[in-house]
Amino acid sequence: xxxxxxxxxxxLVLACLAAKPAAAETEWPFAGxxxxxxxxxxxxxxxxxxxxxxxTLCVPEARDAGHTALPILSxxxxxxxxxxxxxxxxxxxxxxxxxxxxRAAAKAxxxxxxxPGGFEGRILxxxxxxxxxxxxxxxxxxxxxCTAVSMSRHR
Numbered sequence: 001x002x003x004x005x006x007x008x009x010x011x012l013v014l015a016c017l018a019a020k021p022a023a024a025e026t027e028w029p030f031a032g033x034x035x036x037x038x039x040x041x042x043x044x045x046x047x048x049x050x051x052x053x054x055x056t057l058c059v060p061e062a063r064d065a066g067h068t069a070l071p072i073l074s075x076x077x078x079x080x081x082x083x084x085x086x087x088x089x090x091x092x093x094x095x096x097x098x099x100x101x102x103r104a105a106a107k108a109x110x111x112x113x114x115x116p117g118g119f120e121g122r123i124l125x126x127x128x129x130x131x132x133x134x135x136x137x138x139x140x141x142x143x144x145x146c147t148a149v150s151m152s153r154h155r
Contacts, residue, residue: 028068029094029114032061034147035140041074042135058146069096070112072123074136078106079125104129118142 035057040050055073069084082100089095092115098108105128112121121138 028060028062029089029092030059030062030112030119031142032059032146033142034144035059035118036143037073037138037140039073039136039138042137044133056143057140059140059142069098069110070119070121070138070140072098072108072110072125072136073138077125078127079108082106082108084110098123112138 037055037057038052039055040052042050053073057071057073059070060068072079078100079098082098082105084096084098087094087096093111093113095109095111098110100106106125107128108123108125110121110123112119118139118141121136121140123136123138125134125136126132127134
């Protein structure tokens with residue numbers, strides 16, 4: 001597999017993740033509250049470009065979460081209004097797909113893991129119309145209850 005182009009490797013990873021059978025348990029694995037999140041957008045072959053940014057967001061309590069997705073935080077992506085579906089939980093890991101509608105639409109596979117005091121996440125994104133792949137890497141640390149500022153960032 002090492003001789004495959006990076007975009008083919010990314011597609012294979014997405015296919016493997018999507019093929020994993022959904023777990024029966026889809027409960028929300030994260031403690032509700034305000035989270036300080038650091039994130040960066042990684043592009044294949046552009047390692048030095050990735051800049052770490054910060055955001056604050058509100059993560060709902062388990063009883064309120066239902067099938068709520070954590071947001072993709074990087075700007076200039078089409079995912080803000082795209083629905084999340086195929087939620088699956090496996091222990092401390094929560095995964096789901098974000099699929100925009102339309103022909104040659106963008107797709108993403110989010111995989112988060114609950115860690116003590118926060119979460120770690122990777123969102124593998126394919127911008128189909130542009131044949132571009134990228135990964136958003138997130139690390140969230142719970143900092144307290146939700147505030148008006150953090151609640152405005154939750155979607």
